[in-house]
Amino acid sequence: MTHAPVEILFENSDIVLVNKPYGIVVHPGNGVGMEGTLAGEMLKLYPDLPLTNGEERPGVVHRLDKDTSGVLMFAKTEAALNFYIEQWKKKKVDKTYYALVSGILEPRSGTIEAPVHRDRNNRKRMASDMSTGKMAITHYEVVEYFPGRRFGTSLLRINIETGRTHQIRVHMAAIGHPVVGDTVYGRRQINGFFEKERGLDRQFLHATALKFPLMKARNRKEVDLKIPPELQKVLDVLRDKKTD
Numbered sequence: 001m002t003h004a005p006v007e008i009l010f011e012n013s014d015i016v017l018v019n020k021p022y023g024i025v026v027h028p029g030n031g032v033g034m035e036g037t038l039a040g041e042m043l044k045l046y047p048d049l050p051l052t053n054g055e056e057r058p059g060v061v062h063r064l065d066k067d068t069s070g071v072l073m074f075a076k077t078e079a080a081l082n083f084y085i086e087q088w089k090k091k092k093v094d095k096t097y098y099a100l101v102s103g104i105l106e107p108r109s110g111t112i113e114a115p116v117h118r119d120r121n122n123r124k125r126m127a128s129d130m131s132t133g134k135m136a137i138t139h140y141e142v143v144e145y146f147p148g149r150r151f152g153t154s155l156l157r158i159n160i161e162t163g164r165t166h167q168i169r170v171h172m173a174a175i176g177h178p179v180v181g182d183t184v185y186g187r188r189q190i191n192g193f194f195e196k197e198r199g200l201d202r203q204f205l206h207a208t209a210l211k212f213p214l215m216k217a218r219n220r221k222e223v224d225l226k227i228p229p230e231l232q233k234v235l236d237v238l239r240d241k242k243t244d
Contacts, residue, residue: 061081183203
């Protein structure tokens with residue numbers, strides 16, 4: 001997949017926030033080298049990104065899944081990298097996502113509190129149960145329902161207190177409402193329908209906003225990002241076909 005140049009959303013002397021496209025890995029790992037990762041692209045723009053987290057994670061403060069799009073922060077200095085990693089640990093950063101999930105999710109708002117851990121049978125997957133793993137907390141609110149005659153869906157606005165691997169995807173699947181288009185935790189039948197009939201060729205999960213403290217100021221900064229065009233097009237089709 002060929003990606004457009006990195007889109008800068010916000011920048012100061014400490015950090016740079018970018019619009020991560022779907023389909024690109026944030027940093028090397030699991031046999032993936034630096035070439036073709038977002039970190040590799042950022043190194044071309046900012047050769048002096050700090051390596052406190054290791055050479056394979058230059059400036060990486062947090063991550064998004066390969067097929068999740070949205071706001072992502074890189075630190076430009078070692079001091080900033082340490083500062084913002086600590087802010088994440090202290091839950092001082094508000095992280096907001098949009099997700100389209102399978103089914104009509106009720107109640108309209110709620111909180112999922114369940115540990116997330118590596119799947120014992122498949123190391124590339126995560127799982128959720130109350131017996132093991134690190135606790136993860138996901139808050140959701142239904143923005144809009146799309147009933148549909150064949151497949152009902154719900155558009156959610158989600159805030160996460162923690163940032164476990166695949167957290168939102170695992171939590172939504174655990175309560176029976178997987179993210180539409182998710183090929184790992186989702187439902188093949190609805191994914192196929194949305195690909196063929198609704199033009200969705202990716203998982204519908206988008207990191208729409210980050211709100212965080214500025215390192216050298218008392219105030220907080222919020223960076224918002226609209227739903228990308230390919231996801232907005234799916235919502236437009238759903239609104240036109242609410243009875244399909």
